[in-house]
Amino acid sequence: MNWKVLAGVLLVLYVTVATTKEIRNTASNIQHGLSLAKEIGDFVVAKNFTNVIGKLATAVTPYLGIIGPCVSFIMGFVAKTETAELKAIKDLSTKVDNRFDRVDSQFDEVKNLIEWVKVQVQYSSAEQRINALNARFENIYTFSTKDVRKTTSAFVNSYDSTYQESGTILYQGIMQGGHVFGGGLFTSVVKHTNYHRGKSQAFMLGLLKLLMKAAKLELTYYQLTHKDVRGNQNQWSTRFSEVRKKMMATDAAIVKEFKTQSGKDIDDLLKNNLKTAMNNNDFNNMIYGYLTEKYSWKDWLTVTYNDITGGNVHYVGECGGYIKFRNHGRNFVAASVDRSKRHINMATARSIVSKVDSCKVTTSYRPHKHNIYSRKDADKAYQTFPSSVRDHCDPYAAQGVISNNGYDVHIKGLPSRMYWRKQEKCNHVFIFG
Template sequence: MGAQGGESAEMKFLREQFAQVHAKLDSISLQLDDVKRLIEWRTTRVMYANYETFIIAASSILNNYVAAPESSREVLKRQFIAAFQHNPLAPLKLYQAIVEKNFVIAENLAAAVVHYTQNHRRHVINFLLAMQRLIMRGAQLEIAYEKMVHGDGAGNVAKTVWDGRMQKLLSRMKQLETDVTNRYHSQMTSDIGRVILDNRHLSNKDFSGHMYRFLADKFDRRYWIALSYKDVSGGDKHWVSYCGGDARFRTHGGRNVVVASSNPGSSRFTRAKGNAALDAAQRVGSGSHAESWTNLIRSKIGNSCSDAAFVGSICWGCDVWFTMRSDRYVYRKMSNRGDINTVVFG
């Protein structure tokens, strides 16, 4: 009772800081290692990895100090002060490596992770969250050091400075997420060429599933459809109307590939609307010409990407395979002077 009642102002301050920081850290998911393996640390300066090692080691000493009995604290305090003085700018350098925009890629961790993950939003965010956690731990070290060495006022000043920096860091992280998300189309068009080339050996069925899983994982803020079928040509055999995607005809492996995507926030598509459009088109009929069927169905569902992100008609017997979420599409075999596959997705 007497020992707790006599707890120093310094220890009270540090315990409060630990409680605040640890509460924040608990809310941050750590996926640093998976993404860090993608980054060429030699290129982005191995010193950043050294900063991480330093912060973790110094944090361990500080944790021991806070948890230690009074009799052991002075020794641990000296150890912590000496350790922090070896690299006092590490937290600031890590912060600058994320927030500063005018660094070259070799010095800018934010630019590096975007570059090496090729705009993979989830990997970028997981890495930034992990760096946020590391910087918060580094800030905790600096605040504790200032408190121990220069007193209450210096500790409070350091805390105020780091509160402001953490707000800027959060803003920068949100901006990076927005930037990466907005690059989905240019990155997607680059990626699908590689996916097609690397999977020439797959059947159309397997390729459709593989392409869909790739897109749905990497660009996970959108709904996707991936189609693969024989490398036919001509509007009588196939005709597609698509948004947020790309089409590659007569590709490596002798196939046609079409991908499309919709924005969950603006899509008006429902399966009921899709089926109603197919019903209306079927009542009119359009022979066996793919272009005519696609244009007819599009006129019934609506011309906006929000109405449908994909409307396609592809010849019967052309080994057509498509993969998407089961609640985001309708399909029908149309028969009117010939059979044809029709798909609507949104």
């Protein structure tokens, strides 16, 4: 046996096996990083702000770390047949980009509120440049392997001629904001939306998507032009950490402003929807819908009725809510609880309300059998709520007694949060928590 030939064959086999194993390990690492980016993208598409914040803490750095190797991996297949590993990476890359490319109508709506194009041309241009270059990037892995050199060359040329540090401009706009947006773009959008948490979160997530694209584009460029990939990766990792902190701080500021801002909103809605133009039922439905949409982390109770006066006809209590008596032709009461709060025990609530002494019913037989209803004054009936309800805010955030005497009373809240007894001849009695 020719031992030299055998040794040569074994060496080739060893190198082949080792190379194959290395390729698979590299592909596996790349797929893991892309999967993490896809998870972030899924949460962004779902507008799950809390999960995005959580995932950013652990997923961004590993994702940034595989962008360079991913580009090199694809470049290694120039004019070669695609392997299963390359195909899997391309498919996953497509899924990631689909999530970060998805158009968000709410993001566009909020941009219009802050006059994205008119007032801050540099930020609008940065967005356009990032999206245009991203289309070039996607060609790298969507075109066939024989076109890789052509697509990467087109990407580099486009980056050199059009990118203009757009990622840095956007990052600085978020963190600093320049002269127009003191405090940054996040702070500006909060003010322009009057502390609308959902819209502000949508805007922050929209900018995060742009930053994710920008980081990917810069790292790809650095890899293709043999620049300091590691330094750029570390820079973006730090940036995302700072942006994440800014997102959390902005969201916390909105929640902190809830009490003040919701009070302003209620005042505006009362002023702009007079009793002469909108009846109590329509107003109560409208304001309930507004509050539950804008302050979506709260469950609400709204009560609207005529602008009656006197404790004998109405008496209500609430914790941390609003009582707006004789306000533009109506009386209005609102209360809220965090959605995470346990719902009230309905059997207990029913028992409490049924024991409120608000109506006495007697039977008369002259001239025929019939019931006589004697309504108890609202303030006196209110005092028959147990002290655990009247004098505490947990588990109940609001309760009340309102005369049912043609005062057009409308009450709205989740059935699992509220129990309402309508005594047609006497009083409305309700409890909420």
